[in-house]
Amino acid sequence: MPRTAKAIRDSSLLAAALEGLELQKRRIDDQIQEVRLLLGKGTGRRGRPPGTAHKSGPGRMSAAARKRIAAAQKRRWAEYRKSAGKAE
Numbered sequence: 001m002p003r004t005a006k007a008i009r010d011s012s013l014l015a016a017a018l019e020g021l022e023l024q025k026r027r028i029d030d031q032i033q034e035v036r037l038l039l040g041k042g043t044g045r046r047g048r049p050p051g052t053a054h055k056s057g058p059g060r061m062s063a064a065a066r067k068r069i070a071a072a073q074k075r076r077w078a079e080y081r082k083s084a085g086k087a088e
Helices: 005-039 063-087
Strands: none
Touching: none
16 A cells, blocks of 8 residues: 555654654652652662561471482483483
8 A cells, every 4th residue: 555645744743753752751850759758769660668578597497308408409410311321
């Protein structure tokens, strides 16, 4: 379908409108940032506040679970060694 002169004008008009809207959006975002700083909210950071990270340490896993994991890992290594020996 050939493009008509009207379609070309419409697309250039839409491109110009988009450019203007993006400029306005940037200006509004800057103004929002300024107001947040004045209110003491900073950058509007999301997530946990710094220093409240979940602390994981010893004792989180039962002894039985550690034994199961160790046994499974030993089985995997045994299979790997057996297959590596056959390949050579």
